[in-house]
Amino acid sequence: MRVIVIGGGIIGAATARSLSRRGIDVTVLERGRNVGGTSSGGEGNLLLSDKGPGDELRLTQYSSTLWPVVDAELRDELGPAFPSVEFERKGGVVVATTAQGAQPLHDFAALQRTAGVDARPVSRDDALLLEPHLNPAITAAIHYPEDAQVQPVIMTEALIASAKLSGAQFFENEAVLAGIRSPGGELVGVRTTRGTHHADAVVVAAGPWSGDVSEALGLSLPVKPRRGMVLVTSRMPHRIFHKVYDGDYVGVVGSSNAALQTSSVIETTAAGTVLIGSSRQQIGFDTRLTVAVLRELAQKALRLFPFLSEMMVMRSYGGFRPFMPDHLPVIGPDPRLPGLWHATGHEGAGIGLSVATGAMLADLLAGAPPALDAAPFSPARASLAPFLAPFLTPFPDSRAA
Amino acid sequence: MPDVLIIGAGPAGLSAARAARRLGAAVTLLDSSDELGGQYWRHLPPSRPSERESVLHHGWATFTALRSELETDDGCTIIRGASVWAIETRDGRPGAVFAVIGEPDGAGRSQRVFEPDALVLATGAHDRTLPFPGWDLPGVFTAGAAQALAKGERVAIGSRVLVAGAGPFLLPVAASLVATGSTVIGVYEANRTKSLLAGWLPKPWQLLRAAKKGTELAGYVLNHLQHRIPYRLGVAVVRADGTDRVETVTIARVDASWAPIPGTEQTIAVDAVCVGHGFTPRLELALAAGCALGADDFVTVDEGQQTSVSSVYAAGEITGIGGVDLALAEGEIAGHVAAGGSVLDARLASALAHRRTYLAFADRIENAHGIETGWQGWLTDDTVVCRCEEVSYGDLCGAVAATGGASLRSVKLSSRAGLGICQGRVCGRTVEELLSTLSPGHSDGPGHSDGPRSAAADRVRTDRRPIAVPLRLGELAAEPG
Numbered sequence: 001m002r003v004i005v006i007g008g009g010i011i012g013a014a015t016a017r018s019l020s021r022r023g024i025d026v027t028v029l030e031r032g033r034n035v036g037g038t039s040s041g042g043e044g045n046l047l048l049s050d051k052g053p054g055d056e057l058r059l060t061q062y063s064s065t066l067w068p069v070v071d072a073e074l075r076d077e078l079g080p081a082f083p084s085v086e087f088e089r090k091g092g093v094v095v096a097t098t099a100q101g102a103q104p105l106h107d108f109a110a111l112q113r114t115a116g117v118d119a120r121p122v123s124r125d126d127a128l129l130l131e132p133h134l135n136p137a138i139t140a141a142i143h144y145p146e147d148a149q150v151q152p153v154i155m156t157e158a159l160i161a162s163a164k165l166s167g168a169q170f171f172e173n174e175a176v177l178a179g180i181r182s183p184g185g186e187l188v189g190v191r192t193t194r195g196t197h198h199a200d201a202v203v204v205a206a207g208p209w210s211g212d213v214s215e216a217l218g219l220s221l222p223v224k225p226r227r228g229m230v231l232v233t234s235r236m237p238h239r240i241f242h243k244v245y246d247g248d249y250v251g252v253v254g255s256s257n258a259a260l261q262t263s264s265v266i267e268t269t270a271a272g273t274v275l276i277g278s279s280r281q282q283i284g285f286d287t288r289l290t291v292a293v294l295r296e297l298a299q300k301a302l303r304l305f306p307f308l309s310e311m312m313v314m315r316s317y318g319g320f321r322p323f324m325p326d327h328l329p330v331i332g333p334d335p336r337l338p339g340l341w342h343a344t345g346h347e348g349a350g351i352g353l354s355v356a357t358g359a360m361l362a363d364l365l366a367g368a369p370p371a372l373d374a375a376p377f378s379p380a381r382a383s384l385a386p387f388l389a390p391f392l393t394p395f396p397d398s399r400a401a
Numbered sequence: 402m403p404d405v406l407i408i409g410a411g412p413a414g415l416s417a418a419r420a421a422r423r424l425g426a427a428v429t430l431l432d433s434s435d436e437l438g439g440q441y442w443r444h445l446p447p448s449r450p451s452e453r454e455s456v457l458h459h460g461w462a463t464f465t466a467l468r469s470e471l472e473t474d475d476g477c478t479i480i481r482g483a484s485v486w487a488i489e490t491r492d493g494r495p496g497a498v499f500a501v502i503g504e505p506d507g508a509g510r511s512q513r514v515f516e517p518d519a520l521v522l523a524t525g526a527h528d529r530t531l532p533f534p535g536w537d538l539p540g541v542f543t544a545g546a547a548q549a550l551a552k553g554e555r556v557a558i559g560s561r562v563l564v565a566g567a568g569p570f571l572l573p574v575a576a577s578l579v580a581t582g583s584t585v586i587g588v589y590e591a592n593r594t595k596s597l598l599a600g601w602l603p604k605p606w607q608l609l610r611a612a613k614k615g616t617e618l619a620g621y622v623l624n625h626l627q628h629r630i631p632y633r634l635g636v637a638v639v640r641a642d643g644t645d646r647v648e649t650v651t652i653a654r655v656d657a658s659w660a661p662i663p664g665t666e667q668t669i670a671v672d673a674v675c676v677g678h679g680f681t682p683r684l685e686l687a688l689a690a691g692c693a694l695g696a697d698d699f700v701t702v703d704e705g706q707q708t709s710v711s712s713v714y715a716a717g718e719i720t721g722i723g724g725v726d727l728a729l730a731e732g733e734i735a736g737h738v739a740a741g742g743s744v745l746d747a748r749l750a751s752a753l754a755h756r757r758t759y760l761a762f763a764d765r766i767e768n769a770h771g772i773e774t775g776w777q778g779w780l781t782d783d784t785v786v787c788r789c790e791e792v793s794y795g796d797l798c799g800a801v802a803a804t805g806g807a808s809l810r811s812v813k814l815s816s817r818a819g820l821g822i823c824q825g826r827v828c829g830r831t832v833e834e835l836l837s838t839l840s841p842g843h844s845d846g847p848g849h850s851d852g853p854r855s856a857a858a859d860r861v862r863t864d865r866r867p868i869a870v871p872l873r874l875g876e877l878a879a880e881p882g
Binding site: 084156271 | 487488489490499689799800802803804810811814816817820821866867871873874875878
């Protein structure tokens, strides 16, 4: 079996790795450089704490079980000289800062516990033991020991290196221009800026640009970009030990409100810098700097950690997270075009969900039952149906076949 | 009349301010330092006046005239200690310019936001020094630091000083060292006679036309002769040694590519070394304002010094390293046009003529003194390449080898080269050049991941700093008053 994966980010890399480890012949096509898009524009969150019961939580829990396994496999395969992917199950601490915010946070945690999330309410004193520099004026705190962190760029490189060891081929600076269809109308390959590739299946894993790629293949996909910015401080001795954020984040994740909304996940990286972010803006692919967005990130961070006020912000960075109209990733075959598969729409959770996505797609493509029911993520799911237009090109173009 | 905001009070910015005022524009001039004059006319603070500034400065009278004219002009607001940290772009306008004002290490800096009708960027350049074993020892100075200490502090960096690197800037630095009491035991230029001749000689009449510049250089050469300083070509410092500070330097002959020639090493006792290899333009604000760069990584400007962004002008070293006279001419044109004047205005005739002359001269210098690639041959595994994060050349090689040629960003993240507090200002270009040698074909994007982008944007990735200078989180959080 031969599979083309379009996109050299973490979803494409994880998918290629899972497929090639099953002995499937994989070609990854990236229009720019690998790890040049969304995968290098975020923080590397593996969060259970921000998800309520439901399909995304189940996918996250599945991914959470895979992470330590994949981390160990990668270290084993790539050896000690390969830079660390900095996987660390450091845990999360979510706090409420207002009197009104306390009860909803506890209620949310109780709901999460019914779904198997390790969500532990802690007293203010215990919260301050976990995070001694936290503003003591908090009204509630929940400890999530399962939350973890990874260096997303190095992780993606590691997945790519591992996939290559299993035989996957990666081509950079090669953009997909169109699909190649069989006389029967199935997608059997792609035409690119450098030539043609034939395959039994084509997986679109181009993050927020997956809509463009799908259109090139003849179909629309309602994936949109959500911009996120992150602040980076200078290095300092570790004074923040978990992923810490205020409970407002929980309500913001599922929001489709285009208004500016920022939350302040604050954490220390292995190098000793503090990351603050990310913001959430639905403004298309607009890369212009907006000071107000950075200011709000800073304000929220200072509310949680007042000591940060004197710390220097060195830089900001950001990227575009892909989101679907029903806020669920899309993983599986497209019902409109045999041979076309999708793996995108992970919004701000793609790093954490990458390994589960790769494993699920590999199972589905190989015809094996996935470890987790894949139906909720199918492009054929009911909640997505209103957004899926039929063919853009009325007559499948098979001339290039 | 338009509001003209000028960032940078070196020769280009001062000249722009005067030209804009000549047309009656309301001018605001920002500079991060406490004194006007920029790096070029860096001088003692008013608390320690010197009557001998003119000895250390070329064109000191030009500077004092500009300064007094602008300082006494009510239409020109000069704001010292102003660090511009961000520019928000606006369609059809220069954008919003965010500055913090006050001592960088002081508390209670104030904040200002400017939304001018026209913006002139005159942010200049900082000097560049290529790494070599021992360059992080005390007593080893960059040419720019040595010059700043001499001009701004009257501090001699040592008694027996060796000057090395590339470019005509080595000559004024040597002159300043002599003026502050150092014995300069030699000036060593890495480029060889042939490349210098190729650079200087094809059209010598262009050199003659740059009469002022010729005089300036002639003065330095005269100074050399008077002080009997040897000036040698095709020689580079390849290492520095010492226990607590530099005690010896090793020089070696280098070939045309700057690769050291084995067997030509010579060790010289010194108590200070001063090394510089030209200049890097300070592009972060131009990039923040949305200005396009040319293939040479300098800001592209039109006949009136306007950048690719409407009402944003650039002058001085960010449009190409050309020296003080070119900066003055470009500044005058930029200020004039920014204030609504025409580039055809007869008052600009002299500035336009000067710009033509000195642009040819700048090309000449670049041809003669540009950085070649062979210098990488004098690095050892333990040579520090990124000083902020203490990343050695061996660390970089290891990161590249381990990842089998992963992306440049991955190598930077795993080695941390270029990620320190200077944000790659010192080492950025060096790290990029090393990585392109270690793993050819690298060209990934700047900090903001917005997908594939132009090759020009790729090349200047370490120059793209959305937060142009570090500021306190508390300052970022505060609403400007």
